[in-house]
Amino acid sequence: MGLIRLVGVMLAVAGGVVLWTGLNARDSLAEKATHALTGKYTERTTLYLAGGGAALAGGVLLVLVGGSSRKRR
Template sequence: MTPFRALGIAVAVAGSVFLFFGLNASDAPLAQASEALTGSYSNHTLWYIAGGLGAMIAGASMALPSRR
């Protein structure tokens, strides 16, 4: 396994952890009350979800073999 592929796997795992925390934060009662009043989640929750998805996509693209 190349170091680049190992780094991609690590980035994808870290992204899934951030996504997990973001989704758990969006299910919290205080976050749901805030979302009901304002119509959107807090900035921290959105950054966790968006950053987690982005890191998972970037890590998966780094970990998958290239077709060169």
């Protein structure tokens, strides 16, 4: 496994954890009350959701398209 793919796996795992944290935060009682009153999520929850999703997508992309383990001549 190449270094780029290894970084992609680590990024995807970290992104999944951050996304999972954002999804759990979204379902909290305080977040539901804030969403009911203002119509939007708090900045922290939005950052968790967007950042986690972007990191997960970037990690998957690196794994799928990342450099091959063989060097071409």
